Amino acid sequence: MCDTPAERELAEELAGxxxxxxxxxxxxxxxxRATVLARLWRGLVHEPLPWAAARARGSDGISIRLTDGRRLHGPPSDPxxxxxxxxxxxxxGVPYRHPALLMAALHVPGGAPFAAELDHSVASLALSRTxxxxAGPPTEPWEWEQQSPDGHPYHPTCRSRPGFSAAEQLAYAPEHRxxxxxxxxxxxxxxxxxxxxxxxxDGDTVLLPVHPWQAEHVLGGRHVLPGPPAHPLLSLRTLALDHRLHVKTALSTRLTSQVRDISAYSVDHALATSELAARVADRLGGRLHITRTLAAAGAGTPDLAAVLRESPYVHAGTDEQVIPVAELSGHLASHSPHERLARITDFARLALGVCLDLLDLGVAxxxxxxxxLAVVDREGRPRRLVYRDLADIRISPARLVRHGFPAPPMTGRLLDDDPAVLRRKVLGCLIAGALGPLAGSxxxxxxxxxxxxxxxxxxxxxxxxxxxxxxVKALTLMRLSAEGDHWALLPNPVTTRQD
Structure with a gap:
């Protein structure tokens, strides 16, 4: 029944x-296994992997010839x-049903640690699906963030939570509420x-909110005090303290692609970035709300820091709800196919217009x-957008100045004038992370x-x-190389449709 170490480990923990x-x-x-294997196969087929020499599509699926002469073969893959x-x-010719076993058998650079992550992703996904x-529609706003067990729709390590036991996943993961x-x-x-x-x-002492997993596994013997109760959101390490305040905590483990700590750079620039983004968004006539960063603090190391943010829920008016776009499809499931398509089209028109207008102004x-997140009315129609977490946006000083804004009051990695970098940030996230999953093909x-x-x-x-x-982010290549972002270029479905 259990094919791999992570599967067996979680099964043994659950039994007790x-x-x-x-x-x-x-x-x-x-x-x-089949879900994670599909996401891995998507990466093997569509990403620029250095050891994939050639790909061929036939009536029976897709074949990939490796540089060492071996051959992978699998079903058609729509990215x-x-x-x-x-x-x-x-x-x-040997069939593999488990993505971790397939990755281990490939013997490619970076394959062994990635195979372990795939193993954990499968086991954790199975646990999430329990x-x-x-029981019914959400009654609290954070419950919209606790609906789906499956995580990132394209990422092969969609549920990899290394270092989390079964007990800790049940205690901290949003899908278990x-x-x-x-x-x-x-x-x-x-x-x-x-x-x-x-x-x-307390005088010169600041009390920093710490995730309990971080307190136990990373901060070791550091003295900590009991803190307030909170509700985990989609990102797991970000929690709702109440209807108005969210806290982003440092979590020094790799969830999907990144180690989720908080750099000193992010602490230093959190408020300035928030103020700048909100000021630029004001040009959009109320179509976009930026959740304000209220405060940030850190001990000088990325494993002990926290950011306090305004809750996106404060931007809901009477008879409105604020729903993360990742959960929008589930929200629309009760609508007729015609209504669902109309709502998705309305959202896409709003999101593309807002993100491209803001990009033109200088914020990606x-x-x-x-x-x-989408602010929707009682019929599910999107009215406005809310954006949260500014830690990895990109800002173009040249575009800002061209539109009459002062130069940004920061330096470093957030600043970039390269159009290709700015477009990758916007299009790679909006289309692959929001519109693609809503469209579904x-x-x-x-x-x-x-x-x-x-x-x-x-x-x-x-x-x-x-x-x-x-x-789009080359999610499989990123995990194999472990060296920052890598990108794949996919055929444009607009031009493909017009051919």
Whole structure:
């Protein structure tokens, strides 16, 4: 029943901890393997892997010839499809049903640690799928962030949580809907930006909110105090303290692609970035709200820092809800196919217009399904957008000045005037992280982009969106190389549709 070390480890933990979940976990493993294998196969087919010499499509699927002469063969792969499953992929005629075993058998650089992550992704995904379904529509705003068990729709390590036991996943992961008791770490001489809450100060000592996993596994013997209860959100390390305040904590483990700590650079520039982004967004006439960074503090190391943010929920008016775009498809599931398409088209037109207008002004948002939220009315129609987490946006000083804004009051990695870098940030996140999953296939995405961009202002960025290959993060290559971002260029579904 359990094929790999991570699967067996979680099964053994569940048997002692929550035996009533064991049968559901075991039953979920085959589906979890097929889901993660589909996402891995997508990467093998569509990303610029240095050891993939040639790819050929035939009537029976896709073949990949490796540089050492071996051959991979699997089913057709639509890079924009979601909810797919792959039963097996053959390597020199030997079928592999588990993505970790396939990756281990490839013997490519970086393959061994990536195989371990894939193993953990499968096991954790199966555990996530044991979460009981919600009893009804959300009654608290953060419950929208706790609906789906499956994580990133294209990422092969969508549920990899290295270092998290079964007990810790059940206690901290949003899909299990726990209440998490934060810790408070006393820090004397902390770097503080913005007005730190008075209840978290004691003279020269600042109390930093700490995730309990971080307190136990990373901070070791550091003295911590009991902190407030909070509700985990889509990002797991960001939690809602109440309806108005969210806290982003440092979590020094690799979730999907990145280690989720908080750099000193982010602490230093958090408020200035927030103020700049909000000022530029004001030019959009109320179509976009930026969640304000209220304060940030750190001990000088990336494993002990926190950012306090305004909750996106404060931007909901009467009879409105604020829903992360990653959960928008589930919200629209009860609508008729015609209504659902209309709502998705309205959202895409709004999101593309907002993100391209803001890009033209000089701010490139990382607008994927977790950071971008839609304000919807009672019929599910999108009215406005909310954006949160400014830690990895890009800012173009040249574009800002061209539009009458002062030069940004910061230096470093957030600043970039290269159009290709700026477009990658916006298009790679908005299309691959939001619109692609909503469309669900290349054909539907092409139709959606074509219909919603025809009447937008004809900027060079829009021309690139409609005519050039689309940049997406090469998620598999990134995990194999472990050296920052890598990109793949996919055929543009708009031009493909018009051929």
């Amino acid at each position: 901890l929550r035996p009533e979940l064991t049968s559901g976990y075991l039953a979920a493993l085959p589906g979890a 924009w499809a979601t909810g797919t499953a792959v039963a097996d992929v053959e390597l020199d 979460a009981r379904p919600p 726990p209440v998490v008791g934060l810790r408070l770490a006393p820090v004397t001489g902390a770097t503080v930006r913005g007005p730190w809450p008075p209840q978290w100060q 948002l990382e607008a994927h399904g977790q950071n971008l 290349t054909a539907e995405l092409g139709a959606l982009l074509d219909a919603t961009t025809r009447d937008l202002p004809p900027t060079p960025d829009l021309l690139a969106l409609r005519t050039e290959e689309l940049p």
